[in-house]
Every structure is written in structure tokens, then in C-alpha cells.
Amino acid sequence: MENGTNENPLTALVRKLNQHSPLTREDENAVRELRARVRNLRPNEDVVVQGAPPTACVVVIDGMVARYHLRADGGRQYLGFHIAGDMPDAQGLLLRTMDHAVCATDSARVALIQNAEMLALFKLRRDLALVFWRETLIDAAMFRAWITNNSSRPPMPRMAHFFCEQYYRALAAGLAKDGRCRLPLTQSQIGEALGLSLVHVSRTLRALRKTQTMDFVRGTLAVLDWKALAEIGEFDPVYLHPHQFQAQ
Amino acid sequence: MENGTNENPLTALVRKLNQHSPLTREDENAVRELRARVRNLRPNEDVVVQGAPPTACVVVIDGMVARYHLRADGGRQYLGFHIAGDMPDAQGLLLRTMDHAVCATDSARVALIQNAEMLALFKLRRDLALVFWRETLIDAAMFRAWITNNSSRPPMPRMAHFFCEQYYRALAAGLAKDGRCRLPLTQSQIGEALGLSLVHVSRTLRALRKTQTMDFVRGTLAVLDWKALAEIGEFDPVYLHPHQFQAQ
DNA sequence: CGCATTCTTGACACCAGTCAACGTTAGTGG
């Protein structure tokens, strides 16, 4: 399901929004007609820098993009990884300072939409504001899940939960097939996401592989036994609010 | 600054919203005129249960309220603590299932507003939707800060950061004086927030006390040297977006 | 006063971080 260059860059976004908030045809078109500047990112290139005032908001078209906190000592804490259709900095729409940064983990393509344009859209189509709001609320639910995961689960379940989340979302985005999806991260980055040292990521990964439920090699995640993996990670996708919406 | 029973129960909410999004007099009145049912909570009583469909949203009037994930083994992971003016479950407005619970940590008073009433308000006063949206985005920033705090800081800075956040927010809410504020938590609960064992909370607290920057005794936090404490915890309040707003 | 809850302290074990060396893979240029 590679995104052809001819396709509207916001198609993935529309699909994603529809998953939790069915859009009218008019709403869909209004989103698709947003003026988006497409930008190619090289691995590790920042697209949003921490501390800056946000001006445009980012929609991922292709590849993977990460949010992270830059620590005082220069270290990173990754806060989430984003794929086609995700808006990793929607909070910038309404806040004055970015409290975190966004970068590409691998090559990625993103669409940039001026905040003013988004806000104008919300004025015009009020319901869409609620749709994007809901999107940011699901985002917040993911953050909560990360707090619990990183704070209260031992390394192996923690890592299993992490892989479950990534795989589940890739599946929802149509980016998984044959039990595999792209997850272009180094073990070091996984460590910076889960609060584990690189060495311990390696050890934990070995232990996880031995359960025969998954594999992870050079940026590709393979799920061999979803049910068992989800059990190890205590993974329950309710927080991702799949196919849910509240009628207005 | 105890909240007299005669006062409008939503005054604290209006004050808080004003801190990031200056409201017009009409907007203020519209918020104050929301029909709110006041409910008294006893220590440890749930007001929102995990997994349930949300129907009303909660505004804290008095006391302290906590969000938490209930783990499969019955353990809790606290996700945040809330004081007067906070809306600990605003996400319930637009999502179908509560992925976390809300309880009182001590006796508390909350106002309950039907979701339908809130949504009607947003239809009537579109700008208010953006104001409440912004409120939930600041919430999300706090979650991110917790991820980083719990995942990447050693116990002492972690705890210092936690105390800084609580004190800073109490101050903003007018609930601190003489360098002290209420923080009605047991050490066990602090452990369940920071991902530390009870015993280690006790040890870390002793170490923190020895720095002479703070004290914490039976539900009261005293800040003795704010600057030094903030330094220990690498605390930078930008993520709380104090006095910030984006003109629409 | 007596009981339940919370806090403190010490002893101990083990998990996970650090250090260091080596292996593996991908990419580059000859």
C-alpha cells in the first residue's frame, strides 16, 4: 500500500479520521482540499523543533516519524512513533510552544498545513474541529498507555506491549501484511522509548524472540503469534479507540 | 482559598481556562451557567470507572482527584492528580469508553456536567470548543512530561520533578501559600505514580529532604528552595503552558 | 487506650545499567 506520488497527500489522513469519526463527503473533500506542502525528510531529520512556536502542522504521508523530548544532557525520550495518516503535532494548532520535537526515524514524507488554514477550516466546518479534537484525545490515550507501560511493566512485557501497539496501528493503517510491518528503529531508539539501556533491549529482545511470538530484524517487525504476544504485553487496544465514535 | 459553598461551583474552572485562553464575559457566563450537579466524594471513592461509557464530565471544585489505570493484577498506575478547576476526564466528551478511572485521593467535591450539555455549549459558542480543546492539549503535554519523568530520570530527580509539578499547579490555582500546598497522597500512591516501590519512595524522600529544598509530611508539601528543587528535578514549566494562548 | 494505616529501617537478592570486546550488516569506493 505504498503511497503513489499522484495520490492526494491527505488521503491517509482522511482514512484515519474516518476510523473514529465517519466524515460526510463534504467534510472529506474539505480536508483533502487543504493546501499542503509536501516535504521529504531524511533519516533523523527534524521537522518540528522543541521550544519553537508552531506555524504549520504535520501529517505523515509515508515513512515513520517520531516525537521526542530532548533532555538536558542531550539524551532523547521518544514519546511515540507515527505512520501514514498520523498528525504528530496537532497540539501545535492551539499552543504557543512545542514542548517536544518531531523527527523522521527513517526517510519519510510529510504534508505541512499552515495552522491558519486548519483553523479556518474549523470555522467553516465546525464538526471537523470535533473530529480533529477527537484525534488528539486518542493521542492522549496513547501517552497514558506509555506512562503505564514504562512505569509499571517489567522489560519483557513492556517491549511486547510496545510491539503490539506498533503492529496494531500499522494494521489499522493498512501497512501490515503477512504478519509483518515496517518499524524502522534501532534497538537504541527502542531503548530510548521504553526507558531501557541498549544492552538490555538486546537481551530482552532475545528473550522475547524465544517465546516464538514475534521477531524483529533490521526495521521489520514480524508477529508470529498475536494472541500470545498480546498476552505477554497485557495489550488491550481499547485505548486506541478503534472504530469508535460518539454521535454528536 | 477554600471554596465557599455559596460560590458558583464552576468559578475555579473559569479561572483556569482564563489562564491559557482569555474568555469574553459572555463566554465566562455561559460556562458558569452550565447545569452542574455537585457531588461529594469520600477518600478513595471512584467517580469515573475504567471501561465505562462516559456520560458526564467532571470538574474538580475542591480537594484532590486522581486518574489511574487499573492493571490486570489489581495494581494501579496513577496518571495525574487534579485540583480545583481541573477536568480530569475531558476526553470522555468525545470518546466512547473511559480507558482510565478517576477517584478522589482525599475527600473532594466535584461538579458533574452532562456531556450533551457541554456539546450543546460548543455548538452555541464555537470559540469555547477551542478553549476546552486547548485545555485537553495541555493535559496531553503533562502526560508526555510523565513519560519522560518516569522513563528517564533516576528516582530523586523524578520525585523532585513530580513535586515541582504539583506545587507549580497548586500555586497557579491559588492553593499554595507560604511555600506550602496540600498534596493528600500516601507514599504508596506516590510510588504508584512514579513507578517506584513504597520502600524506595521512603528512601528517596529521605534523600530529597536532606537537600533542604522541600519537605513532605502527611499530605502537605513544603517547598523550601524552589530554584534548587527545580534544578534537581530538571523542572521547566513550559509544558504547562502558563499564561499562553494563541490568538484565533 | 487499642487498632489500623502509614512510614521507616535493615538485610538481602536480583534485575538492569555500564564497560568492554567482538560480531554482523550495510554502504562506499577501489
Next chain:
DNA sequence: CCACTAACGTTGACTGGTGTCAAGAATGCG
């Protein structure tokens, strides 16, 4: 195609930090 390099991953040895267990002290409440 091979040689070389840099980045990434693996493994072992070691250490220290943090959890667990257990006992006792302090506090609050009835």
C-alpha cells in the same frame, strides 16, 4: 567483486541500584 569503514547488534563480566521481605515505629482514629 573485494576491502574497508561505520553503524548496529550481541555477549560476558561486573557492579550498583532498586525491589522484596520483614520487623518495628509513628500516627490517626474510634
